[in-house]
Amino acid sequence: MSVSVRGRTAFSGGGLLRSLRGLVDPEAVWMIWQRDLVRFRRQPTRLYGSIVRSVVWLFALGLGLRQSFVPVAGLNYTQFIFPGVIAMALIFASLQSAISVIWDREFGFLKEVMVAPIPRSSLLLGKALGGATTSTLQGVIVLAFAPLAGVPLSVGSVVAAMALMFLTAVAMTSLGLVIAVRMTDFEGFGSIQNMVVMPMFLLSGAMFPTQGLPAWLTALLVANPLSYGVHAVRGVLLDYYTHSLGLDVGVLCLFSAVTLSVALWLLEREG
């Protein structure tokens, strides 16, 4: 019974521990993160699917369109879309991971977490970090194809690319969480792919240069948070920038913070 006593002290006795746990519960975040990784390991088909999709895009499109592509800053088409294909792996994986909250709701595990004495923010933070980690892993696998795509790697560029991939994945998973918290059944699941993932991917500059486009298209690109992830990863891998890297990092951080807050607000409103 000693633990129950501890439990009560932690919550009603005030103090630092309590106020910290009220905001973020590190152990709860750790648990949600760990669970995402374990589940990812036990569902290898998710990974295979992601690899196949990336390879097909990279080589079918990269080689197929190479001849008709006017090189940009000395980059051929395969090289140019390589960071874009990484971004594709990230957005697909991130959204899929976030959407798993709907499964958790359907199959009950969400309830187990919702009645636990942990703040809801820890659930979302753990989910965002877990989804970002598994997505980044998938991005890294695509990154391993760099030599085949003619993209030279250095230790510095790999580390920087991984950090930026992770940040991009956090932003995309957070967006997915807003959608997942709002959706209470699977009905809208297929449309997420068509209405969110594909448009965001295609309108991110992943597959084409962003210079000299019609104004409306430029507006969409600027409004799309994934554009900044694509730009950042392309920047560190191919040294090709159209604006500063700082802007990318700033936008992705801000976007993550806003979407996570919205998701939290929605989750707490649920009751």
Added chain:
Amino acid sequence: MSGLGEAANGSTMRSVTPRRSPAGPAVVAGGAERDPAIRVEGLSKRFGEITAVDGVSFDVRPGEVFGFLGPNGAGKTTTIKMLCTLLKPSSGRALIDGHDVVTEAAAVRAGIGIVFQDNTLDEYLTAEQNLLYHAMIYHVPRRERKERILRLLELVELADRRSDVVRTFSGGMKRRLEIARALLHLPRVLFLDEPTVGLDPQTRHYVWEYLNQVRLQHNVTIFLTTHYMDEAENADRIAIIDYGRIIALDTPPALKRMVGGDLITLSTADDDRARVEIAERLGVSGILQRDGHLTFEVESGESFVPRLVTALSVPVRTVSVRRPGLDDVFLRLTGKAIRDEEAGSTERLKSRMRERGRIRR
């Protein structure tokens, strides 16, 4: 969603009464001075114009097994959700171990264990991982985790399956694992929402064996909902709930006494004639005739049977004397059998709630 509890909980006080001695046995006798484990006052929940729970009040004593019995859709799960802080009451209030479920939700959550109606295990994880993750979000001290997990797995006889993925478990095994999980953080109150629904009778029996052991070993208060009459018999006291209201609350024997005498069921060569004769010659009223049987209530069944057999002119095929069960209590109180109600009431409530998009799982 409905508003916050607008109940008179402005003066919610934090309990300062010293908690019971950590290792002490259940001292139910001394319960008078102690806070009730659960106190519910005028609790209601409305979904639009539907009132799922309608002004329910009751107290549960520490160490007691308290049952909520009623047909599906009577408001049992809604009540449990409010007590577990998952749903905000429309009015009234509820205290768990002195903590208000609305204003002190975190304290309530830390002190309760829940086994939901539907499985809430992560099926991709092993039994042990499910328990470990639970220990993490309930802040079970690190040093104690391994040992406590093993002890509970032994209690529910799953220790040898601890490294297996839950997907491979049977329904009964999953239920047992959920019970073990709910006890991991040593809750003072254990909520069981239809704990054995969907399990076969033998497994149900086992689950209750574990629960009775748990009750003795962990000295925990158990609140359960059920629509199984035999399951309700495990409770010390039962509240019978129908259409969101408590229509009776007492111990199972006391409830059964409401029915009065014994129930006699017989079949004869000519039921119509037997019915007339029983009424005329033995002065019995209220004879029910259905499915080839006559059923009626008498003061004392054993002494009545010999008189019955000699008084009838038609041959008696079978005769049985039965003490009234909770089914009979329910029938007496509501005028309908609990099982007749099942489909109707559930579907009515659920479909009306779904229309409004208010059911969330």
